[in-house]
Amino acid sequence: MRWLGRARAWWLLLAVLLADLVSIGCSRHTVQAHLEAPFPKRLSEWQLFTATSPRLTPNDRVVPYDLNTPLFSDYASKYRFVWMPAGTSADYRVDGPFEFPLGTVLAKTFTFRKDGSTDERLIETRLLVHAKSGWVALPYIWDDAQREATLQLVPDPVAIKFTDEAGKIHAFNYVIPNANECHECHDNQKVLLPIGPKARNLNKAYAYSSGSENQLEHWARVGYLRGLPEPESRPRIAEWTDLNASVAERARAYLDNNCAHCHQPGGQAGYTGVDFRWTQTDLAHMGLCKSPNSAGEVGALRYDVVPGHPEQSILIYRLESTAPKVSMPALGRDVVHVEGVRLLREWISSMSGSCGANSL
Amino acid sequence: MNRFYFWLTAAAMVMALGMTACVKRAPEDFQKNLQEKLIAAKPGEVIDLPEGKFHLDRSISLTVNGVTIRGKGMDKTVLSFAGQKTGAQGVLVKANDFVIEDVGIEDTAGDALTIQGGTNITVRRVRTEWTRGPNEANGPYGIYPVEVKNLLLEDSVAKGAADAGIYVGQSENVVIRRNRSEFNVDGYEIENSENVDAYDNVATHNAGGIGVFNLPNLPRQGGKHVRVFHNQMVDNNTPNFAPTSLGPIHYLPTGTGMYVMAIRDVEVFNNRIQNNNTVNIYIINYKTGVDEDSLRDTAASPITQQIFAPDDKRFYPFVQNVYLHDNEISGGGHSPDGRIKGVKMLADAVGGKLPDVLYDGVVDPAWGRKGKNSGQVCLQRNGAAGFLNFDVAGEMKHPVKDIKQYDCALSALEAVAIPQLPASATAGAN
Numbered sequence: 001m002r003w004l005g006r007a008r009a010w011w012l013l014l015a016v017l018l019a020d021l022v023s024i025g026c027s028r029h030t031v032q033a034h035l036e037a038p039f040p041k042r043l044s045e046w047q048l049f050t051a052t053s054p055r056l057t058p059n060d061r062v063v064p065y066d067l068n069t070p071l072f073s074d075y076a077s078k079y080r081f082v083w084m085p086a087g088t089s090a091d092y093r094v095d096g097p098f099e100f101p102l103g104t105v106l107a108k109t110f111t112f113r114k115d116g117s118t119d120e121r122l123i124e125t126r127l128l129v130h131a132k133s134g135w136v137a138l139p140y141i142w143d144d145a146q147r148e149a150t151l152q153l154v155p156d157p158v159a160i161k162f163t164d165e166a167g168k169i170h171a172f173n174y175v176i177p178n179a180n181e182c183h184e185c186h187d188n189q190k191v192l193l194p195i196g197p198k199a200r201n202l203n204k205a206y207a208y209s210s211g212s213e214n215q216l217e218h219w220a221r222v223g224y225l226r227g228l229p230e231p232e233s234r235p236r237i238a239e240w241t242d243l244n245a246s247v248a249e250r251a252r253a254y255l256d257n258n259c260a261h262c263h264q265p266g267g268q269a270g271y272t273g274v275d276f277r278w279t280q281t282d283l284a285h286m287g288l289c290k291s292p293n294s295a296g297e298v299g300a301l302r303y304d305v306v307p308g309h310p311e312q313s314i315l316i317y318r319l320e321s322t323a324p325k326v327s328m329p330a331l332g333r334d335v336v337h338v339e340g341v342r343l344l345r346e347w348i349s350s351m352s353g354s355c356g357a358n359s360l
Numbered sequence: 361m362n363r364f365y366f367w368l369t370a371a372a373m374v375m376a377l378g379m380t381a382c383v384k385r386a387p388e389d390f391q392k393n394l395q396e397k398l399i400a401a402k403p404g405e406v407i408d409l410p411e412g413k414f415h416l417d418r419s420i421s422l423t424v425n426g427v428t429i430r431g432k433g434m435d436k437t438v439l440s441f442a443g444q445k446t447g448a449q450g451v452l453v454k455a456n457d458f459v460i461e462d463v464g465i466e467d468t469a470g471d472a473l474t475i476q477g478g479t480n481i482t483v484r485r486v487r488t489e490w491t492r493g494p495n496e497a498n499g500p501y502g503i504y505p506v507e508v509k510n511l512l513l514e515d516s517v518a519k520g521a522a523d524a525g526i527y528v529g530q531s532e533n534v535v536i537r538r539n540r541s542e543f544n545v546d547g548y549e550i551e552n553s554e555n556v557d558a559y560d561n562v563a564t565h566n567a568g569g570i571g572v573f574n575l576p577n578l579p580r581q582g583g584k585h586v587r588v589f590h591n592q593m594v595d596n597n598t599p600n601f602a603p604t605s606l607g608p609i610h611y612l613p614t615g616t617g618m619y620v621m622a623i624r625d626v627e628v629f630n631n632r633i634q635n636n637n638t639v640n641i642y643i644i645n646y647k648t649g650v651d652e653d654s655l656r657d658t659a660a661s662p663i664t665q666q667i668f669a670p671d672d673k674r675f676y677p678f679v680q681n682v683y684l685h686d687n688e689i690s691g692g693g694h695s696p697d698g699r700i701k702g703v704k705m706l707a708d709a710v711g712g713k714l715p716d717v718l719y720d721g722v723v724d725p726a727w728g729r730k731g732k733n734s735g736q737v738c739l740q741r742n743g744a745a746g747f748l749n750f751d752v753a754g755e756m757k758h759p760v761k762d763i764k765q766y767d768c769a770l771s772a773l774e775a776v777a778i779p780q781l782p783a784s785a786t787a788g789a790n
Contacts, residue, residue: 153395153396153399153400154392154395154396154399156392173445175418175445175446178395178399178421179399180395180398180399180421180422180423181419181421183423183454190454190477270579271506271530271578271579273577291607292607297603300604323469324444324445324446324447324448324469324470325448325469325470325499330447330448331446331447334446
C-alpha cells in the first residue's frame with residue numbers, strides 16, 4: 001500500500017508537470033502582454049498573428065477593426081487589430097477614445113501594393129501598448145522576406161512604387177514616423193492616447209469571419225467593451241466616401257480623422273484656435289474667415305477657409321502641398337490625397353457668405 | 361623622380377584625408393544615431409555631439425526629461441538642415457530640465473530650435489542661422505521656446521529668421537541675456553509672457569530690434585512684467601523681409617529699435633537705442649500696431665466678430681505702466697518706412713522725420729482721467745530723445761510733443777528669479 005501510494009503520488013506529480021508543460025506550450029501561442037520596457041525587439045514575440053502571408057491572420061482574441069473614416073496615409077492600406085488581456089475590457093466613452101485596460105495592444109499594419117502586382121507588401125506595424133507607464137508607441141518594420149518585423153525607434157524611409165486601380169503610378173519615399181514623432185499626433189495634454197478607436201469611428205458593420213456585425217456590438221459581445229449604450233445613443237461619424245451622406249458631413253468626418261488629432265484643445269495645434277473635431281459644430285471654430293496665427297507658410301492667402309473659394313482657403317493650399325513648411329498634416333503625408341482634397345474643395349465651394357470688409 | 365612621386369602621393373593622401381574631413385558626414389547615419397540616442401536617453405544623460413558639420417534632412421526631437429545636448433561650439437558642431445525634407449522645424453524639444461549648448465543649427469525649413477512646453481530650460485551658446493542671409497523663404501523663428509517656465513537663454517546668436525531670431529512666447533520666468541540677434545526681421549520677440557528680464561543683448565541689422573507685446577487668440581494671455589535693460593538696439597534698418605503669410609510681422613516698420621504693444625508693466629532702462637530709421641521706441645495699442653487693412657477686414661466682418669468675440673474677451677489691447685529711463689536714445693526716425701501706411705501718414709504730418717520715441721496715446725476709457733497720462737507711460741533721463749504722442753484716438757488732432765508731460769517715475773520692477781541662476785547672479789538692480 002505504502003509503495004502504491006508513493007507511486008500514485010509520483011504519477012500525480014508527473015501528470016501535473018505534463019499539464020503544466022502543455023499549458024506552457026499553449027501559452028506560447030497566445031498573445032503575450034508586455035507591460036513595461038524592454039519591449040520585444042521582434043513583432044512575432046507578441047504573438048498577435050498566426051500567419052503573415054498571404055495576409056495577416058490574427059491570433060485568438062485578436063479582433064480586427066475598421067473606422068468609418070480613416071486617416072489618409074499615402075494611400076497605404078491599413079489593417080487594425082485590438083487585443084486585451086483575458087478578463088479585461090474597455091470602458092465605453094461617448095466622445096474620446098475608449099478607456100482601455102492595462103495590457104491592451106492596438107496594432108496597425110501599413111501595406112502598399114507591390115510594384116506591378118496587386119499583392120501587398122507589409123511595410124510597418126505600429127503598436128500602441130497600454131503599459132504600466134501609460135500608452136507606448138512601438139514601430140515595427142517588416143523585413144523584405146515579409147516574415148518578421150523588428151522594433152526600430154528611428155526607421156528609415158521606404159521607397160514605394162505601385163500602380164493603383166485607375167492605372168496611376170505612385171512613386172515616392174514613404175517616411176515612417178520615429179518613436180518620438182508618434183507623440184506629434186497621439187499626444188493630448190502631453191499624454192499619449194489612441195486616436196482611432198472611438199465610438200463614432202467604430203460604429204459600423206464589419207465582415208468578421210463569423211459574419212457581419214456592428215463593431216461596437218461585437219466588442220461588447222466578446223467582452224472587449226463595457227457600458228455600451230442603446231444603439232440610438234451611439235454617435236456615428238460619416239464615411240468620407242459615402243455618397244449618401246452630405247458633403248458637409250463627409251468633409252467634417254475627414255477633418256475629424258485627418259486633422260483633429262492636433263487641431264483640438266490640448267492637441268499639438270490647439271494653440272491655433274482651430275478645432276476640427278466632429279463634435280465641433282460651429283464653423284467659426286473650423287477656420288471660417290479666420291486668419292492663421294501659426295507660423296506655417298500660407299502663400300499670399302489670408303483665411304483658413306473662405307466660403308465659396310477653396311482656391312483662397314489656406315486649408316486647401318496646405319493639403320495640396322508636400323513642401324515641409326506648407327504641407328498638412330505636418331507628419332505622415334508624403335503625397336497629396338487627391339480625393340480627400342476634392343471633397344474639401346466641394347465642401348468649401350458649397351458655403352455661402354464672404355470674409356471681406358465689404359460684407360459690413 | 362621617386363621622391364617626387366612620394367610627395368605627390370603623400371599630398372594626394374593628405375588632400376583625400378582633408379576632403380573626407382570636409383565632406384558632410386554620411387547624413388542618415390548621424391541623423392539616425394542622434395535621433396536614436398535622443399529617444400533612448402535617460403534623465404540626467406548628456407548627449408555629446410562631436411565637432412563637424414552634419415547634414416540632416418529631417419526634424420529631430422527629444423521628449424525625455426533631464427537631458428543635455430552638448431556640442432563643441434556654435435561654430436564647431438553644426439547641424440545643417442539645408443534641403444530638409446520633412447518636419448516643421450530642425451530640433452524639437454518637449455521636455456523638462458533641458459539644456460542645449462554649444463551647437464549651431466543652420467538652414468532649417470521652418471523654425472530652427474523649437475522648445476514647446478517644459479520647465480527649467482537652458483539654451484546656451486546656440487547659433488541659429490539661415491546662411492543665405494535675409495530671405496522671405498527662411499524659417500520664421502531661430503530660437504523658439506514657447507509655453508515654458510523658467511527659461512535661461514544666453515550667449516546665443518540668431519541670424520536670418522523671417523520672423524524673430526530669438527522668440528519667447530507664452531512663457532513665464534525668463535532670462536534672456538548676452539545674446540546677439542541680427543539680420544532677422546525681428547531681433548527679439550517677447551510675446552504673451554510674464555516675468556521676463558532681457559539684458560546685455562545686442563539687436564542690430566534687423567528690421568526691428570526688440571518687441572515686447574501681447575497678441576489675442578493665443579491660449580496664454582496677459583503677458584506683463586518685462587524688464588529690458590543694458591541692451592543695444594542699434595541700426596535695425598534691414599528691410600523687412602517677412603512674407604505676408606507670416607501675418608502682422610510683415611507690417612513691422614523697417615527701422616524700429618524697440619516696440620511695446622498691448623502690455624503692462626514694462627521697464628526699459630540703461631539701453632542704447634540708436635539710429636533706427638523709423639523710430640527708436642514705439643509704444644502702442646494693439647490696434648495701432650496691427651496692419652490696418654487686416655484689422656478693418658476682421659473688425660468689419662460680422663462672421664469674424666462672432667468668431668473672435670468670445671476669444672477676445674481675455675485680450676487687453678492697451679499699453680500701460682511703461683517706464684523708460686536712463687536710456688541713451690538718439691539718431692532715430694531719419695527715414696521712416698513709407699511702406700507702412702500709418703507710419704507714412706504720421707511722417708508726412710510731422711515733416712518727414714519721426715522723433716525717437718513715439719506713443720500713440722491710446723488709453724482705456726475706463727481708466728478715467730488720471731491727469732494727462734492715464735496710461736502711465738513715463739520717461740525720465742533719456743538724454744535728448746525727441747518725443748511725440750501722436751494721438752491716435754483723437755485722429756492726430758491733439759499731438760503732444762512736450763516730453764515733460766510724461767516725466768514721471770514708476771516703481772522699479774523686481775528682478776526675475778529662475779532656478780538656473782543663483783539670486784546673486786541676477787543682474788540689473790536699478
